Amino acid sequence: MTLDGKHILVTAGPTHEPIDPVRVIANRSSGRQGFAIAAAAAAAGARVTLIAGPVTLPTPPGVHRIDVETAEQMADAVLRALPCDAAIMVAAVADWRVEPAANKLKKTRARLSLNFTPTRDILAELSASPQRPRLLIGFAAETEDVIANAVAKRERKGADWMVANDVSTGVMGGARNRVNLISAAGVEDWPEGSKEEIAARLVERIAGILS
Numbered sequence: 001m002t003l004d005g006k007h008i009l010v011t012a013g014p015t016h017e018p019i020d021p022v023r024v025i026a027n028r029s030s031g032r033q034g035f036a037i038a039a040a041a042a043a044a045g046a047r048v049t050l051i052a053g054p055v056t057l058p059t060p061p062g063v064h065r066i067d068v069e070t071a072e073q074m075a076d077a078v079l080r081a082l083p084c085d086a087a088i089m090v091a092a093v094a095d096w097r098v099e100p101a102a103n104k105l106k107k108t109r110a111r112l113s114l115n116f117t118p119t120r121d122i123l124a125e126l127s128a129s130p131q132r133p134r135l136l137i138g139f140a141a142e143t144e145d146v147i148a149n150a151v152a153k154r155e156r157k158g159a160d161w162m163v164a165n166d167v168s169t170g171v172m173g174g175a176r177n178r179v180n181l182i183s184a185a186g187v188e189d190w191p192e193g194s195k196e197e198i199a200a201r202l203v204e205r206i207a208g209i210l211s
């Protein structure tokens, strides 16, 4: 099965939300799972757009990569990259941002409080968009009640599939992963594997739907 002639959009990595000109709020995502999916999709013949937060990974062969920093920039880049046949939102997007201070916050302050506002939910926006891809896939990063939370998240965000990821045990930044694939048909338990193996299996399934 191939993805010849298909456009596949992948988001990967963390986002960085600035606090001031020198500081950011980040998370532990390495981008490895998303980059592996982009690589596998390109190897299967797709035209791949990879929208990457700040990571230190090389661009997989044949992949068109767009680097962004913040959730807002990632949302804009995703909407600009449409239309696509399938979107796989692997990025660990920040859920909140702060209005960054114009100058470096000095430690002479006795206390510092930050005022957080929610970021845009890129997956939910894409689901509601007139250009919604035929296959929309999210990754649910959970540390408790993994399946129940991911099942609810699939419905709430309007994704076709949600890949449930237990990130309580070193998955973020690690080389291996263990996931459940959640669809309207139910919950599949996938064997543990390298992030490349998980990517190959997911891309195989995507090709099965799109071809």
Ligand code: CTP
Residues within 6 Å of the ligand: 011, 071, 089, 090, 091, 092, 093, 094, 095, 119, 120, 121, 122, 123, 124, 137, 138, 139, 140, 141, 142, 153, 157
């Ligand atoms: N996501 C997104 N935009 C956001 C937050 C998340 O597109 N602002 C996407 C992620 O890329 C992922 C899915 O939504 O595919 C689930 O992300 P996750 O962090 O697990 O869920 P949240 O919506 O952040 O929910 P919570 O933090 O309550 O678990």
